[in-house]
Amino acid sequence: MTRTTPPRPISVEAVFPELASYRGRTTRLHPRPGQPGVRDSHVGGPMLWPDSEPWPVCHEPHPHETEGYVPDEIRSARAAGVRPRSHPWPGADAPGKNGSVPFVGLAQFFRRDIPGLAAGPNGADLVQLFRCPSTHGPYLERRYLLRWRRAAETERAERFLAAPPEVPLLRWEDELPEPCVLHPEQVDTYPWAEDDTLPAPLIALIDAWDDAQAAEHGRDATSYQSDLSIPPGWRVGGYPSWASTGPLTVGCTSCATPMRLLLTAGGDEMDADSHSWMPLEDRDPSLRGKASIRGGRSVTQPTRLRFGRDRDLHVFTCPADPGHPPQWVLS
Template sequence: MKTPPLPPGTLDRLPGLADLGRTATRLHPRPGAVGVRDSHVGGPLWWPADEPRPTCEHPYMVREEVPIPAELVDRMRAAEARRTVAHQLADGERELRDEIADLVGPGFTGWGSRDGGPMVGYRYVARPHPTPHPMLPVAQLRADDVPDLPRPGGADLLQVLWCPFEHQQTRSWGPTVSLHWRREAELTGVPTEPPTGEIGEIGNEVYRPRPCRLHPEQVVEYPYPEELPEELRGRVDDDYVSTFMMPGWKVGGYANWSVTDPHETPCPSCAGPTGLTLVVDSKEYDGGTRDRWRPVEEQHLEWADPERFDSQEPTGVQVGRWGALRIFTCPRCPDTPFLLDVQ
């Protein structure tokens, strides 16, 4: 697949930006049959038969509902009725919110009702897996197919797995992740696929990727505005990110910090800098980026065309609120430690 080129003269309007360009590989996952030796999303892994299957032993988060007494609900509604400005809290309203939070307890996230039923407070609590849960295959990437894939220790194959439950982690909320770097030449014998496990009612079905073939394409992208030199930073406009930073699944390139603004991504082991290795995105493009980043081969798809979803949301994965999970790795340290960040 091919990304439309930048409009003529776009880089000329920002002198010096071209020197900061960095390649990244757009993976362009699209639904299709995949094999155990292919680069893919959501397919079978080239897994050594004698190697233990990765499992998750970290507690997962479960939402619980706590009933709120009717008299407390009545006091809250009376306080809300005293507002003179719609989004400005009335006297005593904040204290009532704090009372609800104290009632619901640690992990409080809000309150509401379902279909007009009783008001309840919501909280997330951590529960251990009854038994270690098998990790699900997310992606398998071959360096021969993905030119921007790092090669720590001479590895030429990366396998990514995760646990399809919500977990509260240091810098992210979502699945736990396991990375496995390999040399293809050392993979001998009959490959086997790790078990997929059961997601069940408390797992998250949007963490089970649809099997997708990849159509890798190396594209140049540019830094997030706040990471530009000062003389360039003041000259960018509101369209900079959608023009110069690619959405979708990618390997390498620059991180988009539109949600939190830039922050450090230190190696968990040596505290040194890490590099962006993989972005797992909820969508390939949206209404604000489709004209720039929708592949040339799919420009004919109309917004109302049902086939658009195989192009726009090919993997079925949804991270956070239609965001992206980014994996930063440290190639200097043994075992290639990594850091997760969700935007």
């Protein structure tokens, strides 16, 4: 099934003609629980990973935990619609004590499936995203890994890894992604309006318009950031959202080139202020607003993942050389 973003409540360029020159395109991925295969673009499904290659592991020290969740029990509990039970953390000989923790495969995207997905180094057209399931250091930092491949070369492997290695326990349920198929859809997007993301006079006009909308329509008012600028959820390209941090300058650590947004991973496909972006196919046409949204958690939190405290994970790459180290920003 396709997914179709409803028309915006207001034509943003009709209200602010100056925004026409800033119009960009983002590809909403619309993940929904399903059974993707190794040759599919997906979140949480099986990776196209040759059996002869070692699975990536995190070798850094990891903190001692007190309890966690068995991955297979998380899967069973989700299927039954209940919460999994926690278990005491294993002893000193458990995986991770000496820094050997397998990464969790979060997603993979083929350029043949995803409009707007930038190419990787040496023409790579398949990108795979991983996360260490543990935190690091006193600030509970996370470690991510981006793996680029040439799809045609990788698909010629004789055998693929049937099941990646897993730790016995995960500290949080939301470390395990739910397998999701994708429904890519390109939509227009406009910059976050704060600091110097747009000219100051234009931001002032947007802020004044938002205030007037709120005064006239109250809680149901349309706002630029929530309804007209950047859609929520998983997406490729377009503009980053800066709800938590405010706009940041992201430069390549190798050559100082301003980096571009490769993709955004979000825990929620909708929050309290962004329900207008929910696709038509996930709505009851006889109802209006948030009340029309059907499908429950399978459409609002389909991947079951969390990034920080309900933030977006922005993955930036260098346009001058995609082989330069990526940057990871939680916002």
